[in-house]
Amino acid sequence: MTEQQPPIPSVPANSPEENEQLNLRVLLAEDYAPTLAMSARALRRKGCTVFEAKNGQLALDQLKANPGGYDIVISDYNMPGKNGIELLTEIRNDDRLKNLPMLIVTGNTIQDGIDIDIKALGGTFLSKPYERKDYFAAIRRTVQGSAS
Structure with missing residues (x-):
């Protein structure tokens, strides 16, 4: 079952968060099309260049196919297929990718131990729901x- 997520809330115009550019090459992996579109x-x-994966x-x-082409996943x-931790594990086991920063967004609770698994693999996580900032x-x- 695909988890549904709330939209990313707006940040007030002219706030520092709204004006600061990230300028990163991002590989965005998300199976829920509305969330993929909003996040992208x-x-x-x-200012990010976004590459999408479903x-x-x-x-x-x-x-x-392009191991040096991204600043963050x-x-x-x-x-489906591979979840975020399985993807992170594959990345850490590939010498060409092992240092690539990875953020996993999850609606699962910290009690599930997912945060510990992600940290142990050198990734970071963000719990849903969250604010854009x-x-x-x-x-x-x-x-x-x-x-x-």
Whole structure:
């Protein structure tokens, strides 16, 4: 079953979050089409180049075809084929991809232990629902954390 997600809320015009550009090459893995479209649109407004994948396996195929082509992978946790943790595991096991920053967005609760699994694999996570400013802050944290 595909989990449905709320839309990303708007940030007031002229706020620092609204004006700051990210300018990243993002591989966005999401099986729920409305969320994929909203997330891609929000990222493009931040100056990002967005490459879309409708599930974890398609994301992995894109990564292997162009291993240096992305600055970050943002993935839903619950997807058919490969879920977010399975995708993260594949990335960490590939020498060409192992240092790629990855953010997993999940509606599952922290009690499920998903956060521990993601952190153990060197990824970061963001729980749904979230505000747009938190989404972009998590992206910045993920990219900056991999650079240190």
